[in-house]
Amino acid sequence: MNSLEAEAIEIIREAVAAARNPAMLYSIGKDSSVLLHLARKAFFPAPPPFPLLHVDTGWKFKAMYAHRDRMVAESGMKLISHINADGVAAGVGPFTHGSNYHTDVMKTQALKQALDARGYDVVFGGARRDEERSRAKERVFSFRAANHRWDPKAQRPELWNLYNTHVRPGETIRVFPISNWTELDIWQYIHVENIPIVPLYLSAERPVVQRGGQLLMVDDERFPIAAGEKVELRRVRFRTLGCWPLTAAVESDAASIEDVIAETFGARSSERQGRLIDNDQPGSMEKKKQEGYF
Amino acid sequence: MRRLEAHEIGAFLAAQRDKQTLRFITCGSVDDGKSTLIGRLLYESKSIFDDQLASLETESRRFGTQGANLDLALLVDGLQAEREQGITIDVAYRFFASEKRRFIVADTPGHEQYTRNMATGASTADLAILLVDARKGVLVQTRRHSRIVALMGIRHIVLAVNKMDLVDYDRATFARIVDDYRAFADGLGFATIEAIPVSGLSGANVMTKSVDTPWHAGPSLMDYLDTVDVGGARVLGPLRMPVQFVNRPNLDFRGYCGRIAEGEARVGAAVRVVPTGATSRIASILRGFEEVDVAHAGESVTVTLADEIDISRGDVLAAGEAPLESADQFEGRLLWLNEHAMTPGRQYLFKLATREATATITEIKYREDVDTGAHLSAKTLAMNEIARVTLSTSAPVAFESYAASRTLGAFILIDKLTFETVGAGVIEFALRRARNIHWQALEIGAASRSAQKQQKPRCIWFTGLSGSGKSTIANMLDKRLNADGRHTYLLDGDNVRHGLNRDLGFTEADRVENIRRVAEVAKLMVDAGLIVIVSFISPFRSERRMARELFAAGAFTEVFVDTPIEECERRDVKGLYALARQGKLKNFTGVDSPYEAPERPEAHVRTQETTTDAAIEQILAALT
Structure with missing residues (x-):
């Protein structure tokens, strides 16, 4: 645990030393919460010398927005919230346009817009290698061409803890300080360090609809309830957080971090299963990454 | 796996906190079954979740090589290209845990062209599992990987003789391979070599000892990983x-x-x-x-x-009581990672711990044959080759030998133009040479010589293709400056090659050395107060940059004589293009050797759009 923390802090400092204009992608989830905590430790007693960048889709859980604003106030960091205005104008949403199109317009395109508009050269992300197979092969310092594309076959060799931080004109770097953490490490660290997280990670009675074998929470009135579907209160929690219509809940009684760890340790399904976008097509995460998804 | 009860969580968290982490790599030749073995470790250690297992079943049917059975290699072959081709092309990091330890595994590629990715995996590992196919025995790639593993400072080897099921768990086969390997590895400096007969496919001796190998007295692979001590008796050094x-x-x-x-x-x-x-x-x-x-x-x-x-x-x-050394001349070992060969004399960016500098390899002492370990002479170093080299850095660097500190003894080299990581090396010791050759402080400085001649000494560097008109314009410029009462000297490529550089040919390595010598001569002459005109094809950006960096800001003027190759070839004053096209002249710039045009020359002379007189005025304007 200590060596993972020290390694992550080393990576964050190394990236900042090389960066002209860094930012931290902040998705409000548990991995982002850990990343923010590590960044604050890395530069204490100063606040981290970069802003938090939130790519908003307009479809995040209400509790996530509340948590975001609380953490911004607490950390003393600046928040840059970006939403794809074209997508909003076109009324793009997961119910009407499907998960693939919604994710592409409101996340992938929106992220590119935000990065281009602000000219960030180094962007921190909370991806971990244990999450998904294509992430297992990504470097800690991952380079993106001018169009934000990731070329898995042209990755620079990354030896020891000697990170090559030189970018060619137009290139940017995505930096993943918690690459070597597992889901269990994240929860343990949240527990030991007492890191605030969105309450949705803990079990409570919430209004849900059963659809396609998954439990979807009704976070606001935009949820189109189909004939034969009914909203019921169930004790659920979320193992991962994203857009609420695309993030399935799991039934659980784990109401504390300790309970979550007990449940995670005994878990028999991987955390990204609740993310509907991964299962659209085989190898779908790798394709999204090549197109510029984080 | 059962749910933990509330009262067990405290103990569980404490146990997790105290678990040691072991980082290891798996390597070996292609098709030795690395991915299958790691897939087996993940599968058996219950590190695979239900939904991953479900998609494994789907993909096993689609891409699998095991018929109706699960193809465990698909668990680790992460990228789609690999799943389709059935090979591992990049290092993948995997995580699993036992009751005693947590493990970070770098699964590294077996194909020769991906050796650099293997070195990446090895650089952070404490132990290497080297796989050998029981049917094939020790191969070139086994030896190559062993040398890289040794270079990267890994001291503990597990020799996993895999696919034992295909040789009927034959004891003699296993013994022969182990003897072969030990004979080879003797002298590479490994502290331990543990040989284990396994089968990734059947699971024999992976988690538990197999009944198929009653003759094997040692532990199973997992038992060994759980207990091996990789720390050794490490002494606590100074801060x-x-x-x-x-x-x-x-x-x-x-x-x-x-x-x-x-x-x-x-x-x-x-x-x-x-x-x-x-x-x-x-x-x-x-x-x-x-x-x-x-x-x-x-x-x-x-x-x-x-x-x-x-x-x-x-x-x-x-x-304070035990500071480390710093130096600017080193001897060490270098693994080359890039398609573009390493050339001594060329400048690279150098990074050691948090220090960056520029560095050149001053000499390749010898290249190491990865198969036999023999010392071979070499002028350049190609991708995946290892050599003992000397290098010199632009500034003093604090360091330790790699044996003493993995952090302060390891460095990478970065190309100055593409910024790719092109080399990885370890320092063995500092050379005292530079320290003993002190700069002789001269009484008469460059300033006084410049004042005496009443001119600003500088270097005017002409670059362009053969036949572009460099020499013609350079001669005219020389005459013009001379007529104005300036003290000049013209260094022409062909003339210098008759004397100072007549030992050099036209390979890339020789071209780099050609330019290095001329740049140094020009520097001495500028120091002496002269205006030096250099007229050389000088095709590579990195050498022109190296020349530029020898001079003070403003004392170097790059003139790009830009004539399209079709025009140069049409003129063909010396008949060289014709010879090159017939294949009678090798490494001819523009024909079978590249010309890298300057990106921002001080004067860009487009010969087809201007006259020689206008070109001279353009260059003179660029001098002020």
């Missing part, structure tokens, strides 16, 4: 902390951030900054939000000092 970042939020706080590489930092302890030599005492240590009295190797901290001294990123904080 070394490379400074990563100076944290200065306000005038009252100046903290030096870094990860302690060796030893410990203690409040009150004397420290010396290397290479500047400044000294002070540690005033406070921050580990995260917490102020501590002592911090240890491996921890990331922020240190404040009692005195205000000048420290920057790249300096090393060292124990």
